[in-house]
Amino acid sequence: MASHTNENTELGKLKQKIAGLEKLEQQHKKVEAKLKTVNKQLQASENQLKAYNEQLRESEQKLNQQKEAAEQSREFAESIIDTIRQPLLVLDKNLRVITANQYFYKLFQVSPESTKGNLLYNLGKNQWDIPELKELLKKTLPEFSAVEDFEVEYQFETIGHKIMLLNARELLQKQGKERLILLAIEDVTKSRIYKKELERLNKELEIKAEELQQILYITTHDLRSPLVNIQGFTKEMEASLNDLKKLLEKMQIHPAEEKSLNTIMDEEIPEAIHYITSSTTKMDNLLKGLLSLSRLGRQKLTFRKLDMNRLMQQVLDDFEFEIGKNQVNIEVGNLPDCMGDDLQINQLFSNLIGNSLKFLKPEVPGEIVISGGRVENGCRFVVKDNGIGIPREYQEKIFGLFEKLDPKKPGIGLGMNVVKQVVEKHNGSIEMESELGKGMKFSIFIPD
Template identity: 35%
Template sequence: MLLDARQIERVSGKARIILLAIEDITERREIENGLEKARKELASTKIAEDEAREYAESMINTVREPLIVLDQDLRVVTASRSFYSVFKVNPEETMGQLIYDLGNKQWDIPKLRDLLETILPQKATFDNYEVEHDFTTIGRRIMLLNARQIERVSGKERIILLAIEDITERREIETGLEKAHEELTELATELKRSARVKSEFLANMSHELRTPLNSINGFSEVLYDEIFGPLNEKQKKYVNNVLTSGKHLLLLINQILDMAKVEAGKMKLTLSHIPLKSLISEIALLVEDMASKRHLQMALEVAEDLPDIEADELKVKEILYNLLSNAVKFSPEYSKIGLRACRKGTEIEVIVWDTGIGIATENMGKIFEGFFRVDTPYSRLSEGTGLGLPLSKNMVELHGGEFSVESEGLDMGTTVRFTLPIVSEKAV
């Protein structure tokens, strides 16, 4: 209740009275309170909207790529700092403008119109739409566009967020990579063709040389064995020189032919049951004469229970001969070489070692290249093509084994390890 009291004098002036007015203002207070609450809610909503707007604009300005916000009429509501920076424009010529009128109408593209004008009605999106254009301020560029619909805080109005990414440099890199890939593919094709031609040439030349050389070696052996009559000491020495050189030349030709087969992917295996222990003894006996001429001690450590293997016998012989003869050739006189063979799980491990010239660290990556030879006084004095090691590695790997070479440096010796699969010990 609202009370209002006043003093009133009588007409006679001798006595005074008090007039008390009482008014019920309950409904008015309720209306006033409701209005005040509504005012506060509106103020709170206004603050929330302002805060939301500031937050959204802060987020937009934080993004590295250009962003613009469009209203329902596709006019620019706001744009990120990076948009102004990338396109070299200012807010005055951007805000409130229809997107199709920006710059030199760079976005006025029929396909882009269709995409943008379906976003709000259909709640659609679009991704990775490319625009290549000669922009007035930044020249010819390739832009990647992505767009989404976003509802305002009030929920009554929807807007479009348009993200723009300059992918010009990326496209140039991709184009460069594609061109480089094409060039590398062409180069690889040419290299394969050249390798094939070289392999065919080596194979043909080796065949042409090997045929007459076999005849020379055959006749030399006949002469050396004095089948056609006796030879004096000098004649026998010369015939032996011819035979020795012929056999060495035939070995080199065979290595070149094998290398050509490896490079052409034509080397095949003829597998058979091999008693490896006796095979090692056989090859060691062949190399022993070479070793004795250089006064080398050769140590053989072959496990008594060394099992047989399923392998190509001729190629295993060649591997063993290559490695042991290398150990002899690259070791100084009166030094030691050796071979160890034992079982390692499901494999045979063979180690050929020497105390010779070793391999320099910088040459370790080259030793499996065809025709590479370490340049040392020993290598200059010894014969060879540099094919023994790469051929041996290829033949081991063709069997499914592993091949490695270790050396701590020059004059520190060399250790070669290789493995070969084991055949069942019950095999006949």
């Protein structure tokens, strides 16, 4: 009985141990399940962390790229600014210098260290403390309005007297960023000095030209008096020669002496008179041409709107006999009205058409074509003929004084020079195209 009781006791203990083991196993399984869950969570967290790290790496890479691009853009912009041969400043709203280009440092003899971060007015020992500049910036910069070609004239301590044009603009930046001002400085000192000198020289040239015109006018007038006397005395010589011939016809003269006298009376004296007459005629034409040039130079222009169709008809009417005599075909297109002096424009086209008529080809029917039209800021007229043309080597000389295409032709070589002067007095231009044997073409621009 006691043995049976002991067995039951041992069996109970064994069952308790088994139950404890089962409970422990269940707890182990729960812990193991929890560990698996934790491991899964850790794995997920690790994967998420890896993803975050990858995103962070990509963001860092993009940020570095953006920083590099921004640095390149800044260097690129600075290199452009430094290349510009004009002083440039970038200022903040308080007029402190953010940056400047190399040309600013060079022109105003200041260093980057003494410039960046300092007030504009304090630069270079306060040499930018300019009252006009202060007043300008005080009025315009609070509203960040643009400044265009504001002129400042100032005596700088280091670089002397300067005349400058200032231009200012706000630099566009992203919203929320500090507003900046770009100040461009153009040194126009030399150009203004050159301009004043040019104006002085032009004025002096005008005075000299006026004096020359007066001298030319007086000289030609003074020369005409003795010329008229020579022409008069020559006619008297011709009349006296005829009277002398009549007297000699009534006188009894030895045949040998008569022959000698006839040689003198019929050949030598008439030849001398011919040379005198020819020379005085040339001199007379020359003086008339010089007088015409003198009048052209002194004439005051009266600009008005010209009916060019009417004016051209007047010009052609003056050449009616010569046109008919040479059977020249004249073609005139519809011409635009232009602004000019009536008398001088008439003279211009008279000389051009007269020139074409003078140099026709005898073996070919003559033809002169006149056309015109409106162009930008004015009118262009063209006079074209089928005459003998001009050799290439002569074309540069045609508008010179006393230049003649054919010395045998009448005239003294002033006509084309007058054409050039009229065009220049109207602030226009003239161009010529020609080939020997293929005629001439003159293109004239008359501005509004």
